[in-house]
Amino acid sequence: MKFAVIVFPGSDDVEMYRAVTEVLGEEAELVGHDADSLEGFDGIILPGGFSYGDYLRPGALACFTKVMDEVKKAAEEGKPVLGVGNGFQILLEAGLLPGAVKKNKSLRFICRNETVKVENNETMFTSLYEKGEAITLPIAHESGNYHCDDETLQRLKENNQIVFTYENNPNGSVEGIAGIINERGNVLGMMPRPERATEEIIGGTDGLRLFQSLVKHWRETVNVTNA
């Protein structure tokens, strides 16, 4: 499976690239913000970091790039799109996922491990987790305080779009939401950083199954039809 890891000025692309290639053992390519095609990629990843210095709002300026038009196209085609940290913020700003993030309730940048509950394991990103499983993932953000109006929250619940929640809501998010998926089930955004939990030596491996779930899904569906 070949991933595109999108690079904006200020992205933490290298960690993501390393997790996908060296740990997961899949193909990945770093793709710049001015790229005008994402053809040939099976999955798109918007990594964490501080694209465009978080100027205006986190993720806001990254939306107005050539590559984001392509990310939107890929999402419409049903390709898997994963946004973590700043990548999640970009997906929200781009309207690919509902809601927005505010500054953390504490107004502090929080960088530590959090216990995260898998609310929905019936997605292409989470099939290798148990439903309700508590996993440990690091967070590192100042604006991860997820907000949406009541109507949107109701819709998220009805469609099982809340994929991850925090056990101890560190940032003030509505209902402790840590990650959500679109209705179609191919665009996942989350504040915790699964790529930073893929090897014991860096503190844990609970994030690895997210990537493995995606690869499994691809092998069982897309790759089979192409063969």
Next chain:
Amino acid sequence: MYKVKVYVTLKKSVIDPHGSAVEKKLRELDYNEVSNIRVGKYIEFFVKKSDRDVEEVVKEVCEKMLVNPVIEDFRYEIEESVNQ
């Protein structure tokens, strides 16, 4: 040429963590008459006169990029400016 001033704040229905922190500190200093602090941002820019209605341009710029309508409200002032 027009000079444009845009004021952006979090919507009334959205809790403002920044505003709440400032308000709490002011209370500690016994400013009990102060309430409902909302911390926002101020953006200014110029718009050249063109065929397009200046207000239409300003609204478009705000809604497209400067403001996130999911959580933010905005208002603006437009004034004619002779020198840039």
